[in-house]
Amino acid sequence: MAKRIDVSGLTAYYGSHKAIEDISMTVEPRSVTAFIGPSGCGKSTFLRTLNRMHEVTTGGRVEGKVMLDDENLYASGVDPVSVRRTVGMVFQRPNPFPTMSIFENVAAGLKLNGSYRKSELRDVVEKSLKGANLWNEVKDRLNKPGAGLSGGQQQRLCIARAIAVEPDVLLMDEPCSALDPISTLAIEDLIGELKERFTIVIVTHNMQQAARVSDRTAFFNLAGVGQPGKLIEIDETERIFSNPSVQATEDYISGRFG
Amino acid sequence: MSDTTTDTTTPRASALQQARLPRWAPLGLAAVAIAAGVGIGAGAGLGNTTQWGLIAALLFVVLSYGVTAAVEGGRQARNQLATVLVWLCFLIAIVPLASLLWETINRGKTVLDVYFLSHSMDGVQTILPGGGAYHAILGTLEQVGIATLIAAPIGLLTAVYLVEYGRGRLAKAVTFFVDVMTGIPSIVAGLFILSFWIIILGFDYSGFAGAMALAILMMPVVVRSTEEMLKLVPDELREASLALGVPKWRTILKVVLPTSIGGITTGVMLAVARIAGESAPIVLLVFGSQAINPNPFEGAQSSLPYYIYEQWQLGNEASFNRAWAAALVLIAFVMILNLVARGIARWKAPKSGR
Numbered sequence: 345m346a347k348r349i350d351v352s353g354l355t356a357y358y359g360s361h362k363a364i365e366d367i368s369m370t371v372e373p374r375s376v377t378a379f380i381g382p383s384g385c386g387k388s389t390f391l392r393t394l395n396r397m398h399e400v401t402t403g404g405r406v407e408g409k410v411m412l413d414d415e416n417l418y419a420s421g422v423d424p425v426s427v428r429r430t431v432g433m434v435f436q437r438p439n440p441f442p443t444m445s446i447f448e449n450v451a452a453g454l455k456l457n458g459s460y461r462k463s464e465l466r467d468v469v470e471k472s473l474k475g476a477n478l479w480n481e482v483k484d485r486l487n488k489p490g491a492g493l494s495g496g497q498q499q500r501l502c503i504a505r506a507i508a509v510e511p512d513v514l515l516m517d518e519p520c521s522a523l524d525p526i527s528t529l530a531i532e533d534l535i536g537e538l539k540e541r542f543t544i545v546i547v548t549h550n551m552q553q554a555a556r557v558s559d560r561t562a563f564f565n566l567a568g569v570g571q572p573g574k575l576i577e578i579d580e581t582e583r584i585f586s587n588p589s590v591q592a593t594e595d596y597i598s599g600r601f602g
Numbered sequence: 603m604s605d606t607t608t609d610t611t612t613p614r615a616s617a618l619q620q621a622r623l624p625r626w627a628p629l630g631l632a633a634v635a636i637a638a639g640v641g642i643g644a645g646a647g648l649g650n651t652t653q654w655g656l657i658a659a660l661l662f663v664v665l666s667y668g669v670t671a672a673v674e675g676g677r678q679a680r681n682q683l684a685t686v687l688v689w690l691c692f693l694i695a696i697v698p699l700a701s702l703l704w705e706t707i708n709r710g711k712t713v714l715d716v717y718f719l720s721h722s723m724d725g726v727q728t729i730l731p732g733g734g735a736y737h738a739i740l741g742t743l744e745q746v747g748i749a750t751l752i753a754a755p756i757g758l759l760t761a762v763y764l765v766e767y768g769r770g771r772l773a774k775a776v777t778f779f780v781d782v783m784t785g786i787p788s789i790v791a792g793l794f795i796l797s798f799w800i801i802i803l804g805f806d807y808s809g810f811a812g813a814m815a816l817a818i819l820m821m822p823v824v825v826r827s828t829e830e831m832l833k834l835v836p837d838e839l840r841e842a843s844l845a846l847g848v849p850k851w852r853t854i855l856k857v858v859l860p861t862s863i864g865g866i867t868t869g870v871m872l873a874v875a876r877i878a879g880e881s882a883p884i885v886l887l888v889f890g891s892q893a894i895n896p897n898p899f900e901g902a903q904s905s906l907p908y909y910i911y912e913q914w915q916l917g918n919e920a921s922f923n924r925a926w927a928a929a930l931v932l933i934a935f936v937m938i939l940n941l942v943a944r945g946i947a948r949w950k951a952p953k954s955g956r
Contacts, residue, residue: 400844402769429847439838443860453846456856502842509846 346373346543347413347430347512349394354408355572356386356393358401363389365572367408369562371513376535376544378554378581381564382601386573387547390564391515394545395431396424412512429457432511436518438498440490440505447486449501453509468508475541476504477534496527503534507542514538516546520553532557551597555585563593623673631669635662659690703933710930713923719931724893728913731920735928737894738909742935744898745809745888745905746878749816754870757824764825765832766854783822791818792883800887807889809898812905815883820873827869831862864950871943875936881907906932 349371356364364386371377379387392398393406396417410417417427440449450469454460460468469486473479478500482493490501499519506514516535520528535544535557548554554561562578577590588594595601639658648654666686671679718734726733760780764773795815799805835858843853859866889902890912904912906928913925 395845397841397845400841425847425849427847428845433845435838435842435845437838439836439842441839441842441857441861443857452843453848456843456846456848456852505842505846 359403378558748813761828831865
């Protein structure tokens with residue numbers, strides 16, 4: 345069910361401040377695309393426009409089009425809530441719901457939306473936890489609180505929660521920055537498996553991670569402090585990291601700035 | 603005290619070591635100060651033991667500073683002074699509370715028994731011992747219960763609006779008025795209900811009228827404490843829920859509120875404990891009664907604060923005893939509410955067990 349994303353002319357504001365300007369790109373279904381760039385260049389802002397979370401922030405406003413297969417997410421009359429059910433998100437810091445058990449956390453997307461049958465829930469939870477490589481570690485303690493797991497396990501729990509609702513696209517905003525190297529590796533392996541089923545977009549500060557995990561990479565940059573972020577280059581990951589077309593990209597990946 | 607075993611080969615060690623007072627020094631100084639205080643007070647003909655105590659306290663502060671300075675040095679002396687002052691302030695704060703509890707328990711227990719708790723004053727001659735406070739207890743429970751039923755939902759929803767939705771001028775106006783309401787004197791709340799409900803609308807004195815005044819007093823407290831609890835829920839949780847495609851109202855209902863329910867319940871119970879003892883609006887509105895009136899909507903009722911006031915006004919020993927017993931019941935009621943509030947907060951706190 346993975347879908348293709350087509351962005352054209354996307355500009356996002358915080359109030360009157362323009363954060364990103366005129367971004368256009370395509371993300372193929374069942375692939376992993378990485379967004380890299382220096383701090384503050386708008387990668388996370390752009391990511392959040394893809395599932396209409398940008399407007400949740402006070403003053404957040406978007407112009408432009410985001411096409412999911414052939415539907416414009418920003419067409420008038422489109423309900424942001426239903427957009428977010430098809431485009432899921434995993435955040436930088438693991439955020440399992442503290443009052444719910446592991447089982448309830450994974451099932452939260454279905455339970456809180458009301459449309460489920462109890463018999464289905466068990467199967468969905470098992471399938472999602474297996475999909476997130478967490479099943480074997482928690483299958484005996486599904487009723488324990490979600491907050492009692494380690495950092496890496498919590499993040500995998502959040503991934504299981506996100507994929508339980510079977511989204512078409514999975515957005516990941518620096519999912520490994522708060523984790524240790526072993527957990528990071530586990531999640532990178534997981535991303536490799538998940539891309540068979542979902543379109544994945546991942547924002548990362550870690551260039552080696554982008555090189556390991558993604559099929560295509562997009563480099564964002566700012567013209568200067570206070571200027572809006574722009575998409576500088578997007579290409580096959582191998583080409584970006586070995587022979588980029590734009591000098592700024594070359595400078596960034598060789599560490600001349602960042 | 604100081605090390606006397608040496609010779610000049612370890613001068614560096616003694617720069618770090620210091621003389622120290624023995625551990626019984628504070629108690630010894632306290633004993634000296636108390637003895638001196640009593641002596642000076644009695645000698646100067648001051649009759650009030652409180653004054654003797656104050657002299658003793660002052661002497662203790664001066665003595666402990668002086669002795670510590672002489673033996674241990676200036677920095678230790680200042681440290682000791684600060685410690686002593688903090689402890690003294692603590693004791694000064696505790697003494698009235700302890701004395702209040704002691705008095706109430708002492709005097710209340712003479713008449714407090716199961717009979718007192720289960721009978722009213724109907725038909726009892728007030729000069730004689732006998733009778734009880736059941737009608738007052740029932741009145742308090744009903745009035746406080748109705749006030750909670752009115753104020754808690756309104757306060758909770760107002761706080762949800764202020765934290766989750768309010769952005770513009772309406773939210774600012776609401777916050778302002780809630781702040782003003784926190785400061786309303788209880789008698790003014792009582793007067794408002796008196797003029798509006800009883801005089802203008804023509805209803806009778808009743809427990810319900812008292813409950814409405816109590817609700818007015820309770821509402822801003824619930825709004826404030828619920829607001830604080832809701833603000834403590836991290837935004838990440840709301841975002842996680844929104845990103846799953848859960849609509850905002852459901853996010854609030856199923857994620858934000860359950861996470862903060864422990865704190866909210868505590869806040870509500872503390873607000874209840876606060877209004878349970880408000881006597882001014884009750885005196886104006888429930889009219890008082892000697893008999894049991896289980897219907898809060900019709901006819902006069904009594905309540906514990908009213909009963910205490912009424913018995914005190916009667917001026918005889920039997921009534922005073924009853925007043926003390928009722929005061930003890932009221933304090934116990936408030937204490938139980940506090941303990942229950944703490945229990946609920948602990949039980950409902952987000953768990954991190956493994």
